[in-house]
Amino acid sequence: MPLELTILMPCLNEARTLATCIAQAQRFLTASGTNGEVVVADNGSTDGSQAIAAAAGARVVHVAERGYGAALRAGIEAARGHFVIMGDSDLSYDFAHLDHFVSALRAGQQLVMGNRFAGGIAPGAMPPLHRYLGNPVLSFVGRLFFRSPVRDFHCGLRGFERAAILGLALQSPGMEFASEMVVKATLNGLRITEVPTTLAPDGRGRPPHLRSWRDGWRHLRFLLLFCPRWLFLYPGLMLFAIGIIGFAALLHGPINLPVVGLDIHSLLYMAAATILGAQMIQFAALAKWMEALSGMSPMPKGLIFLRPYLKMEYGLVAGLVLVLVGLIWSVNLLLAWRDSGFGAMDPAHTMRVAIPAVTLMILGVQAAITALFAAALHYFWLGRNQQKNHERV
Template sequence: MLMSDSPLVSVVMPCLNEEETVGLCVEMALKTLKKAKIDGEVVICDNGSIDNSIKLAQKAGARVVLEKRKGYGSAYLRGIKEAKGEIIVIGDSDGTYDFSEIPSLLKKFGEGYDLVLGARLSGRIEKGAMPFLNRFFGTPVLNFFLKIFYGLSLSDSQSGMRIFSKKTFEKLKLKTLGMEFASEMLIRAAQNGLKIGETPISYKKRIAPSKLSRFRDAWRHFRFMLLFAPTYLFLIPGSFFMIVGVLGLLALSRGPLWLFGRFLDFHSMILASLLTLVGYQVIMLGIYAKVFSWVCGFTGGELIISAVLKYFRLEKGIGVGLGVAFMGAAVGAIAFIHWAQTGFGSLSAIRPAILSMTLFVLGIQIIFSSFFLSILGLERRQ
């Protein structure tokens, strides 16, 4: 790639007290760009270093920008925003990534990919560079869930060395400020239908002590994946609970029955009632999550959101809730009359009582869920 026909490349690195390695990383990146005759720059986004990181980075030839907001994502958001290049290469300044491999990333990127990751697991990992659990459990598990939730088939989704265009970055509209930034980039890329590729890279042992918390950061990535996939976290389990619960209520409302060699009576009907109510609540949490994500700009208008906006109105929700609650009250009134006719002795109409309470509570839930859903969507409706 010659200087005359290449876009400007910006190598962006976050930095927090990396005086032992930041200068070496900057020098390596600049040397690589010069050797490949690539018109480029190195941008260091310092995230509050109290050592000599800034001076050493500047001395090595980097342009340093400052970001007061703490966080991995904060540093990248500011650094990439300040970058002048049309093509962005990102990587940590802790000495773990080999910036002499930038040309291989550019080569893969030039094959038509929107985003290319440097795959450590398919490259060469220096002894002691990656903890055993990260390499053989943490990263593969996160890869698996990215594939299940978002259809991404990647060998190293947690790699911090990546390349993409400035236009792609602006299109993704990334928002997270912490370690979730890496996962958000992939999720948003998948949601936008971008072409993602990988190329093998080497991974070196870190010189200074790591600032990462293995389990906390892994959980933050997984949590973010779940929050972006409310269908799997809420809607599918909630629908299962509610379907089983409603079928159980209908089957047992007329009397006990035998099923798979088991005698099911009103005790099972109580469980069915619980599943119905829990299922509805979990489903609504999923809808809340989708609407909230849309309101905050994390996702676009999905089918569920479109349906909510098209058909849902607060007045309709209140009407449905009142109707269901009234049905519950009516069934309860019948059970109460029957109980009164027996002199308020032992309650024999247990099944109607269970059905009555279930419908009444469900109706109340629908009413207040409607209010909350209306509040969530109020800002975007305006």
């Protein structure tokens, strides 16, 4: 008969707690009448965990690639159940009480996250750094960046529809796998819910595999790199707006404020802000374009609407126009210098013309390069997909 549920446990030297976790999972399957299996994805244990798992009645999947995410990916691929519930094999989660997860999955949810803050955290189960800083901050960032409904991003106990998660093509080999699953599930429109779960102290009697600062940074790095809006677009828009407003204010002369005077030196900084802002906006567009082409996230609605207008030729023309305007402005400055007999000119007046002209030329070259690079990415992915199709044939 087809299996309904696989209870998956990643394992790396869990000899002290593994048999108890497997027994809890088997007790749940029997008591609930669920047709399922227990799978242990072993990540190279050296303490005999593999033999313990086999003797306890679990199916052992040997995973050569090291890492929490690598073990889980291999375990999910090897699972035979329509649904998978994964959890750490260190006695921090109770596999005998999975009713809420199974009920939500049967009701049509595709990702069911445990929420430890709603269910209860036993004394000593979570370090204060994780409980009051790490988890709340990273979960807030995830909700802010991706509009995810999940309030406990890093709960290790979660259930999902196997086919839906395999369709996300998860890649992270380390602890950030937990964030990648939630982020990609949100971006791809999977049905997500949370159920309360409890967290008990680690029963292994040794330091956990998790490294607070290293793994926390890896989670944050993933969230930033996967959300170019917050990494590039919003800071870029702010810098660009400051630069343009500063240009408009200083282009025709200095501004004397009660405490400070702004002149061509400030104009130079406005030019830098404009150029950097434009670069960051272009990086955001390229990053989103790469994500959409590679299938890592769905094509944003804005890109779908603008795609007919995002042609390389349009970008080259826009860049050329900006460069020509800057050149014409520079030629006018050169003619003014000629009319003065190529002698000394007023530096304030000269720079007030030269800075905007140079800025326009730089922006034009940037626009042309971005258009060429985006087109190169497109052709690269087209060629890659054609090669894959040829290999399949």
